[in-house]
Amino acid sequence: MDLALRQQTLGWGERVVLPDVTLEIRKGERVALMGRSGVGKSTLLGALQARAAGRAAVVAQDHGLVDALSVFHNVWMGRLADHGTSRNLRTLVWPNAQERAAAEAALARVGMDGLQRRMVASLSGGQRQRVALARAILRGGMAVFADEPVSALDPAQGDALLQSLAAKFETSVMVLHDTGQALGFATRIVGLKAGGIVLDAPVAEVDAARLMELYG
C-alpha cells in the first residue's frame, strides 16, 4: 500500500496548518511523525489516513472509546464494518463464544486478557489506551495510523506494544514523542517544524540530537 500527498494544503476550515505537503508512504515502512505540540502531526496523520480510507486501522489520540460500554464492545467496534446491522445488534446484546474469543485474542496481545467484561469507564489511562490498541489489532488492515498510541504506558510496555503493532501491520504511521522509542521502532522519521516537513530520513541517518532540534 503506497499513499501519497502531493503539494497538499492541510488545515481546518480557513486555517492553514501545513501549506505545501508532499509525502509518500511506502508499503512496509514504519514512519514516526515528530515535532512540537501544535505543529500539525495529527493534521498530517489525518490526511494520510483519509487516503487509506477503509483499508487501515486507526488509533485516535483520545482513544475513541465509549465509556458506557464494556471492554469487549469497545474492542468489537473494530469489526462493525465487517457485518450488517442485525448481526451487530445481536453482538451488542449476546456476543457469541467465537466473538468473545476473537476479542480475547486481541486483548491478550496488549496484556488485557481477562478484562473484557469490565466497563471502560472503570479503566486506568494506560488500560484505556491498550483497549484502543486491541481494537485496532482486531480490525486489522493494510496499515495502522496511530496518534501517540503508547503515551500513557511506561517505556517497556510502550516498546512491547509498538512491537505488537509492527507484528500485526505491515505498514505503520505513528505520531511519537519519545525520541528513544521512535529511533527504536521506526524505519523512517518525518519531522515537522513551523508549518512544514523539515526532516524526512531513514532512521539510520538520524540521531537523538537531530530529533531534539525539532523541539527547540
Ligand SMILES: Nc1ncnc2c1ncn2[C@@H]1O[C@H](COP(=O)(O)OP(=O)(O)OP(=O)(O)O)[C@@H](O)[C@H]1O
Ligand atoms: N478539529 C480541529 N479544528 C480546528 N483546528 C484544529 C483541529 N485540530 C487541530 N487544530 C489546529 O491545527 C493545528 C495543528 O494541530 P495538530 O493537532 O495537528 O497538532 P499536533 O502536532 O498533532 O499537536 P499535539 O502534539 O499537541 O497533539 C493547531 O493549531 C490546532 O489548534
